[in-house]
Amino acid sequence: MSGKLPPGFDPNTTPSMIPPKGVTPNFVNGESISYLGLNAISACLPLLVIFLALRIYSRIRVGYKFGADDFLCVAAAANILAWFGILIHKLHGPYGHHLYDLPVSEMTESFLRLHLTGTVMYASCAMLVKVSLLVLYLRIFHPVYVVNRAIYACIGLVSVFYLVSIIYDAVKCTPAPGSQGGYFLAALYCAPSALEISVALGVFGLVSDVVILLIPMSLVLPMNLPRRKKIAVTCTFLTGFLACACSMVTCVSRIQYWRSKSTDYTWDIIIPDTFTVIELTVGHICCSLPTLPPLLTSLRSSERVQGILKHLHINSPHRQANSRAEDGKPSPSPASKEARHDDAGNQLPEIAAGRLTGLRSIIQRVFPSQTSQATGSNKVEDPSGSRDTSGGGSDVHSVDMDYHQHLRKGTGRSPV
Numbered sequence: 001m002s003g004k005l006p007p008g009f010d011p012n013t014t015p016s017m018i019p020p021k022g023v024t025p026n027f028v029n030g031e032s033i034s035y036l037g038l039n040a041i042s043a044c045l046p047l048l049v050i051f052l053a054l055r056i057y058s059r060i061r062v063g064y065k066f067g068a069d070d071f072l073c074v075a076a077a078a079n080i081l082a083w084f085g086i087l088i089h090k091l092h093g094p095y096g097h098h099l100y101d102l103p104v105s106e107m108t109e110s111f112l113r114l115h116l117t118g119t120v121m122y123a124s125c126a127m128l129v130k131v132s133l134l135v136l137y138l139r140i141f142h143p144v145y146v147v148n149r150a151i152y153a154c155i156g157l158v159s160v161f162y163l164v165s166i167i168y169d170a171v172k173c174t175p176a177p178g179s180q181g182g183y184f185l186a187a188l189y190c191a192p193s194a195l196e197i198s199v200a201l202g203v204f205g206l207v208s209d210v211v212i213l214l215i216p217m218s219l220v221l222p223m224n225l226p227r228r229k230k231i232a233v234t235c236t237f238l239t240g241f242l243a244c245a246c247s248m249v250t251c252v253s254r255i256q257y258w259r260s261k262s263t264d265y266t267w268d269i270i271i272p273d274t275f276t277v278i279e280l281t282v283g284h285i286c287c288s289l290p291t292l293p294p295l296l297t298s299l300r301s302s303e304r305v306q307g308i309l310k311h312l313h314i315n316s317p318h319r320q321a322n323s324r325a326e327d328g329k330p331s332p333s334p335a336s337k338e339a340r341h342d343d344a345g346n347q348l349p350e351i352a353a354g355r356l357t358g359l360r361s362i363i364q365r366v367f368p369s370q371t372s373q374a375t376g377s378n379k380v381e382d383p384s385g386s387r388d389t390s391g392g393g394s395d396v397h398s399v400d401m402d403y404h405q406h407l408r409k410g411t412g413r414s415p416v
Contacts, residue, residue, distance in 0.1 A: 011104040017263060019100035026101050033270050034096025040274045041084050044281035052077045055288040069136040073287050076128035080280050083125050086118040087273060095273075099264045112183035116173050119194065120166050122276065126205055127162035129283040130212060131155055136290060137215055147219060154211060161204055165197055191265070195258045198272070202251035205279070209247045213240035240286050246279035 015025040055073065059066055087095075094106045134155045141147045173190035175182050253272040262268050 014104045015100045016102045016104050016107055017099035019098075023100065027103050030097050030101030032096040033267070034091040036270055036274045037087060037091045037096070037277065040277040041088060044277050045081075045084060048077060048080060048281050048284055051285045051288040055291050058291050067135075067139060069132050069139060069287075072128055072132035072135055073284070076125060076132050076284055076287070079121060079125045079128055080284060083118060083121045083280070084277070086114055086121065087277070090114060090118065094266050096266065096270050098267045102266065107184060109183050112187050115187070116169070116183070119173075120169050122280075123162045123166045123169070123201065125280050126201070126283075127158060129280060129287060130158045130208060133212060133283070133287045134158070136287065137212075140290065141216070141219060144219065147215060150215060154208070154215070158208055165201060169194065169197060191263075198254050199251075199258045202247075202254040202272075206244070206247040206251045209240065209244045209283070213244055239282075239289055243279065243282045243286050246275060246282050250275040250279050 013027075015027075019025050052073070055070070059070060090111070093111060094102050134151050138148065138151045138155075141151070169190075172193060173186055175186040250272060253275055257268050257272060260268070
């Protein structure tokens with residue numbers, strides 16, 4: 001606090017808020033729910049780092065260069081980690097306690113400045129997460145003109161909204177140089193509008209998350225894809241439902257806090273901030289998930305990974321039990337062995353089914369005419385992690401059809 005204090009006023013024994021009737025302030029070991037936010041950060045922080053590392057490793061292993069969405073994703077992660085650090089510092093301080101259990105001396109200039117910084121950084125985190133995902137969609141669905149325009153519009157709207165909220169909070173809640181009261185009076189001045197901005201951020205976050213989820217689903221669901229591949233692509237994007245659910249809970253908690261007209265903000269803010277931690281983490285994970293299928297495909301084809309899986313399969317208890325059972329059976333006669341060998345020779349070998357590689361390669365196969373117009377050549381890059389070509393004579397694509405059934409029909413035509 002700054003400025004002169006009235007005579008007889010002791011900030012170390014005066015509560016920051018008048019307690020309810022019959023309640024005695026407890027400055028020593030008052031009730032606290034700061035553990036909610038700390039537990040949420042403890043659970044979400046490792047997930048955030050793991051999925052970011054998987055995304056970066058996917059780009060490096062597949063051999064595709066970093067794009068704008070990757071840099072935005074890294075910037076979003078850096079902002080989220082910084083916001084987590086600010087929140088942890090506040091949770092180890094006044095946050096989580098009732099305001100009447102905190103002496104006025106706890107409301108220091110540094111705490112109030114940190115509180116404003118955290119408010120501004122949340123808007124920055126949300127903006128970067130959403131724009132990162134939209135830019136990734138822009139690369140995946142670039143051949144589809146209508147979706148391309150819609151994504152550009154969403155990027156502009158999201159950026160403008162969050163930038164305006166950042167500027168508004170920074171200007172209104174920052175005290176003028178040389179003003180009396182400093183951040184203490186500035187916090188009292190901007191508190192009512194800060195709650196309204198918080199509600200607006202919650203509502204806009206929910207609506208924008210739903211729109212961002214509908215953009216890919218509107219294209220994926222009507223696609224004429226094999227069932228397994230459609231399920232895989234759909235599940236990749238349906239994780240956005242979890243982000244929408246977190247946004248809804250965050251929005252509802254902020255509206256309830258606003259409607260309660262409570263001034264006990266160090267206590268009431270914990271529930272919204274806890275769900276905000278989950279919301280930002282899930283949103284960031286959704287940014288990384290569409291880039292992981294090429295990594296899984298690459299690892300599946302790796303000889304080292306196949307050797308490890310084979311070793312685990314051979315040494316599994318179920319496999320060893322089957323081996324012991326086989327050892328107890330009588331060995332087949334030479335005639336039966338020869339008969340099985342003849343039957344196997346008359347059967348055609350199985351061909352692996354198509355696999356989910358890059359999401360953009362799927363989009364380009366579904367919209368080939370728009371792809372050729374957008375790229376101007378037959379060679380198509382897959383920025384989601386894999387590389388593919390359309391019309392090239394030297395590349396082999398996975399085909400989701402029964403190749404041998406086609407041969408048995410005796411048509412003599414090539415299935416591809």
